[in-house]
């Protein structure tokens with residue numbers, strides 16, 4: 001285990017099993033709809049690539065980069081779009097793929113944006129949900145794990161751009177970000 005990790009919450013195996021289960025459910029619900037899976041970069045990249053490979057239906061992928069945390073463990077409250085989608089979402093059944101919902105600000109901003117662009121439907125799949133920190137009223141349609149109010153890293157999730165490549169999800173030691 002990495003020395004900056006206090007505790008592993010979900011192992012590589014547990015994540016794999018959960019992602020497969022989510023992929024199976026999405027495949028059943030979206031059969032015949034050719035959904036557009038939108039990955040919210042950068043954190044959701046590992047989840048998205050594993051998820052779509054566990055979906056056995058025709059689908060399309062697009063990517064959007066947004067950022068609101070920077071080198072902090074608290075949302076700045078300002079959701080910056082760093083890279084927009086390549087294609088139109090008009091009339092499409094959109095699945096927003098997120099690694100984590102924390103305050104909910106990122107997603108509520110994205111959902112508003114995609115509604116204005118006239119998607120046929122918009123649903124959210126998140127690997128992690130941290131409902132204890134929510135500042136807006138928002139629930140995911142599909143969720144892997146509900147987690148306590150702690151700052152977690154790994155499997156795409158970062159602190160100051162580090163730890164995204166850990167194969168597991170763990171709680172970051174507080175001393176790592178309190179030193180800053």
Ligand SMILES: O=P(O)(O)OC[C@H]1O[C@H](OP(=O)(O)OP(=O)(O)O)[C@H](O)[C@@H]1O
Nearest residue numbers: 041042043067068069102103104105106
């Ligand atoms: O519910 P919220 O409080 O908005 O937090 C969740 C968002 O924050 C993180 O992204 P971040 O802004 O850190 O960008 P990153 O994915 O590039 O790390 C995470 O990947 C979610 O997109």
Ligand code: HPA
Nearest residue numbers: 102150151152153157158
């Ligand atoms: O707990 C978290 N870890 C990493 N990134 C995040 N963005 C929102 N919450 C988190």
Ligand SMILES: [Mg+2]
Nearest residue numbers: 043069070158
């Ligand atoms: Mg981040």
